[in-house]
Amino acid sequence: MRNAIPLLATVFGAAALAAASVASVASAQTLPYQSTDPKMKAAVDDLYAANRILAFEGVITGAGHVSVRSPTNPAHMLISRSLAPPQVVPADIQELDIATCQNVNPKGPLLYQERHIHCSIYKARPDINAVVHSHTPNIIVFSVIKTPLRAMMNGGRILGNGAPIHDMADVKTKTANLIASIDAGDSLAAAMGKGNVVLLRGHGSAVGAADLHTAVGNVMGIEENATLQLRAMATGSPITWSKPTDFVQTEEITRVLAGEDRNWNAEKFRAGVK
Numbered sequence: 001m002r003n004a005i006p007l008l009a010t011v012f013g014a015a016a017l018a019a020a021s022v023a024s025v026a027s028a029q030t031l032p033y034q035s036t037d038p039k040m041k042a043a044v045d046d047l048y049a050a051n052r053i054l055a056f057e058g059v060i061t062g063a064g065h066v067s068v069r070s071p072t073n074p075a076h077m078l079i080s081r082s083l084a085p086p087q088v089v090p091a092d093i094q095e096l097d098i099a100t101c102q103n104v105n106p107k108g109p110l111l112y113q114e115r116h117i118h119c120s121i122y123k124a125r126p127d128i129n130a131v132v133h134s135h136t137p138n139i140i141v142f143s144v145i146k147t148p149l150r151a152m153m154n155g156g157r158i159l160g161n162g163a164p165i166h167d168m169a170d171v172k173t174k175t176a177n178l179i180a181s182i183d184a185g186d187s188l189a190a191a192m193g194k195g196n197v198v199l200l201r202g203h204g205s206a207v208g209a210a211d212l213h214t215a216v217g218n219v220m221g222i223e224e225n226a227t228l229q230l231r232a233m234a235t236g237s238p239i240t241w242s243k244p245t246d247f248v249q250t251e252e253i254t255r256v257l258a259g260e261d262r263n264w265n266a267e268k269f270r271a272g273v274k
C-alpha cells in the first residue's frame, strides 16, 4: 500500500497534464465561429444560412456540401464537419488548408470525404470563393446521356452551350465514384476548366462562384434548367436555346441586384433563417 499513493498521484498527474494539453490545443485553435473578426463572423453566418437554404430547398440533404473561401486567408476555406446539412450550426464550421485539404486544427473532427471537390476548385481557380456540391436528380440524368445540359432559361446561364462532364473512370487514384482524393479533386477542377459548373458522371454536380449567394442561386438554377430541358425535349419540338444577349447585364440591373440581394433574402426567409 505504501506504493499506492505515488502511483495514484502519477496517474492523476498524467490525466491532469493530458487535460491541460487538450485545453491548450483547443484555445490555440479557435473555431471560425469563435473569431472576433467581423468578416469571419459574417462568413460563418452566411455559410450556416447556405446550409439551411440548400437543405430546405432539397438541394443538399443527407449528402452534399457547401463551402466558402476564408475571408481572412485565401489559402484556407470554411466548410462544416462531416454532418448532414440540415443539422449544421455555426459551431460545426471548420477551417481547412486548401493545399492539404486538412483541418488547420489537428485535433479537429471527421471531415467530408468529398471535401477535395472544394479544395481543388479553390486551388485551380483564384476567382472562385464559394463552391456547392450536390446530387440533384435531373442534373444526374444529364451526366449520363449524350445530350448536353445547356442554358435554355435565365437561371441556367452558367451552363452556356453545354456543361462539361467529369468521369471518375479517368482518374488514376480509385476512390469508387467519389471525389475522395487530391488526385480526383484536381481532375474534377481541370474538367471544370474556366466555367463555373461541372457535372459528375452518375453522381451530381459542382458549382463555383465569386460569392456564396451567387453559388447558391446558380445550383438551384441549373437543376431547374435540367428539369425544364427534359420537359422541353419530351415535346419533340426543336428548342430555342438561351442566347448570349440574354445575359448582358446592364449597369442598372447590376446595381439593383447587388443592392437588394433579393433572391438570397427571399431564400433565407423561406428557410426560416434570421
Ligand SMILES: [Zn+2]
Residues within 6 Å of the ligand: 063, 064, 114, 133, 134, 135, 203, 204
Ligand atoms: Zn457527392
